[in-house]
Amino acid sequence: QVQLVESGGGLVQAGGSLRLSCRASGRAFSNYFMGWFRQPPGKEREFVATISRSGSTLHADSVKGRFTISRDDAKNTVYLQMDSLKSEDTAVYYCAAALRFDLGVSRSSLDYNYWGQGIQVTVSS
Secondary structure (H helix, E strand, C coil), X not given: CCCEEEECCEEEECCCCEEEEEEECCCCXXXXXXXXXXXXXXXXXXXXXXXXXXXXXXXXXXXXXXXXXXXXXXXXXXXXXXXXXXXXXXXXXXEEEECCCCCCCCCCHHHCCEECCCEEEEEEC
16 A cells, blocks of 8 residues: 655746655555656546656656656655646646556556545646
8 A cells, every 4th residue: 555645736837847746655665656647627637657667757748858757766756847837737737656567657547556636737828
């Protein structure tokens, strides 16, 4: 069992930056691959980025080159650095963890076992 708590959200102007953090409780954080998802207003939840246990990453095309996922296993924390923010990045952002050894990473929310409560990011134009 792991609990995830996101922080670092808020209001930012277009072109600005934010860094989201997601701290996991419990042991063996290094056994999980991690992901960030988001849900824009009135839309479905969508994949943003994922990072494997070894640090390999995948990013959605919509954020590639602007967002970067990373992890610090010593701090039980995964990060999402968001640069060059756009109004369309406005959403509730969710951190997720997957204890799966048949997968390295995943873009599918169905593959994740644990979710944070979500944090609002609002980008004003």
